[in-house]
Amino acid sequence: MLGCGVVGQGVLRTIATRRESLARRLGAPIEVRRVVARDPDKERGEHAPRELLSFDPETVLGDPEIDVVVEVMGGLDPAGAHVVRAIEAGKSVVTANKFLLAERGSELFELAEARGVDLAFEAAVCGGIPVIRVLREALVSDNVVALRGIVNGTSNYILSRMYDEKIDFSVALRGAQDAGYAEADPTLDVNGGDALHKLTILASLAFGTRVLPSQIHQEGIEHVAAIDMQMAARFGYVIKLLAIARALPNGALDLRVHPALVPDDSVIASISGALNAIYIEGESLGPLMISGYGAGSMPTAMSVVSDIVDVGRNLMMGSRGRVTHRSLAAREVRDPGHHVGRYYLRFTVMDRPGVLARIAGVLGAFDVSIEQMIQEGRASADGEPVHVVMLTHACKDANVRSALREIHMLSGISEPARAIRVEEG
Ligand SMILES: NC(=O)c1ccc[n+]([C@@H]2O[C@H](COP(=O)([O-])OP(=O)(O)OC[C@H]3O[C@@H](n4cnc5c(N)ncnc54)[C@H](OP(=O)(O)O)[C@@H]3O)[C@@H](O)[C@H]2O)c1
The missing domain is CATH 3.40.50.720 (NAD(P)-binding Rossmann-like Domain)
Incomplete structure (x- = not known):
């Protein structure tokens, strides 16, 4: 050893x-x-x-x-x-x-x-969790169409504490380190790098293809704030770091690691603390979920x-190589900018007349339409900014990014906006 x-x-x-x-x-x-x-x-x-x-x-x-x-x-x-x-x-x-x-x-x-x-x-x-055996042996005869998982226990522990105790990321991270869940250098856990390494392996097995880490879109949980947890809860969602691999109708793969809003009554939302879970959808089998301790x-x-x-x-x-992992041809991977879905957006703005209308105007110009909106209270007398959060209808990722870049240039915006994808069910 x-x-x-x-x-x-x-x-x-x-x-x-x-x-x-x-x-x-x-x-x-x-x-x-x-x-x-x-x-x-x-x-x-x-x-x-x-x-x-x-x-x-x-x-x-x-x-x-x-x-x-x-x-x-x-x-x-x-x-x-x-x-x-x-x-x-x-x-x-x-x-x-x-x-x-x-x-x-x-x-x-x-x-x-x-x-x-x-x-x-x-x-x-x-x-x-015996997910490699499940993919490599049990599901080798199926056609996996999607795989979605919470594959990093440290980030899940941090997000669970932020949700349960309404604390900020840095406080929850310290708690994870004190409890022995996070390393002294937790970079790969919180920036999505560890989940990305796991998804590289899972996706290559699930789809029988060669996947490189550089082909996976990566975002971590460092920018998720306590306010996002609270606002997501008001919309009926929980924020989780997800690793997602999907086969698209044109044969390309959609590969992403990022925080996402998931419905608070979904099974994946109930995976809390240091637990991991992987949901797999097979063409023949239908849905399958396995959960357990992903580390320790x-x-x-x-x-x-x-x-x-x-x-x-x-x-x-004398039967070595029986369940070998054959390396296969690569498959096209979709540009993350082409992703279409709903978004949670948070703007931190000075509470002045016209700011909201200008934000809505830019979003509209990029085909990003607002489904629900919450403006958090009114600013205090000393000019503290306020949060405005929105859930959008389905829109294109590239449009959301372009709109946010333009909104950042407007006057009255005090911090970069936050965008978190919504993943339904
Ligand atoms: N920890 C988990 O829960 C977990 C879960 C799944 C997978 N893994 C994976 O399992 C592997 C081991 O993780 P771990 O948590 O056990 O790590 P760890 O506690 O840091 O142990 C690493 C061991 O490797 C030895 N080592 C490192 N570099 C060496 C070198 N150049 N020459 C000789 N020995 C060397 C270390 O020796 P010293 O003790 O002398 O320093 C130590 O005994 C990693 O690939 C990790 O990703 C870990």
Whole structure:
């Protein structure tokens, strides 16, 4: 095993505490030969004895007795080079590394196929939720038309606290860090980057195509304010960070990660805290939803060890590559500017006569028509700006962006407007 942190220690615990049952089910015991880490002074718990630890990856990669390499180091380098080296040495690999697969998946799957070894990655997307197996095996005979999910527990935890406690993003983020849900550097969780890596993998499996991270539209939750949560609630919505992949009638894919207003009585709105959920729509199956913990030591370790069992079975049966992820031709991806849908718009304006009429005029000029509007109170005597929020009818994304750019130039507008898409049901 390469890495012995949050996930790695969970893997060791799972293998140690379920030794008998795993051996019975697999038909052979799982023996951990070597665990590679970086820092010799770190305490790693009772299941990582000193004699198992090494600080040289070669002790794993260069050992011909080792059949399976578990990569739980994370990051692109040196994890990527180690995975390549393991595959080239004829070892099957189990990885939890979504970043590596999103960036170099095609190359690694091709290499694994050419070398006749397994590259298993259930834990890389939504930790303990077995969504990779569902897409790769159970739904391989269906035609997936849409996939929508809450795939980042940290951002979901932050948004849930903002909603429940009416607190602002920065306060909720600090709470997530204190509770151990957010990393010291939470950038990829809150800017949508982590969800984007997961969607890259999910969409490529769901649609049997090659998807690159650069093809996915990305927005994070950093600009969602407490006021947006409250106003969305008044319209009957909750704000969630969604990862969305849809097949359009012309064959192109619609791929997006962004905060969205979802109806407050929808199932996806009820997924709160650190939970994840993925809703899949198959042409034959219809709707399917799976939910559970998408991160954490033991849920993620459970997926890693299930992959070890799968890979172990293949090794014993001489059937490696049974459920390979074939890399396929790319598909056209729609320009996000062509998205058509409803929008939540928030303007922060000086409470002066004519400002609202000018905003409405610009929106109208870009074919953005207003369905509902709330103006929050009146300004206080010291000239504080006020919020005006609107729900639009369906309109084109590019038009909304152009209108907002023009509105920003008007006098009486005190902050850039906020636009959040509405996703129905
Ligand atoms: N945490 C989760 O809930 C979760 C969920 C799903 C997927 N994942 C994925 O699982 C992977 C591991 O995550 P984690 O949370 O377990 O990370 P972590 O706690 O930071 O552990 C990383 C481990 O890798 C070791 N390591 C890092 N760079 C190394 C290097 N150059 N040489 C040798 N060892 C090195 C570290 O060694 P030291 O201990 O000596 O520093 C540490 O033991 C990542 O790809 C992550 O995206 C995590």
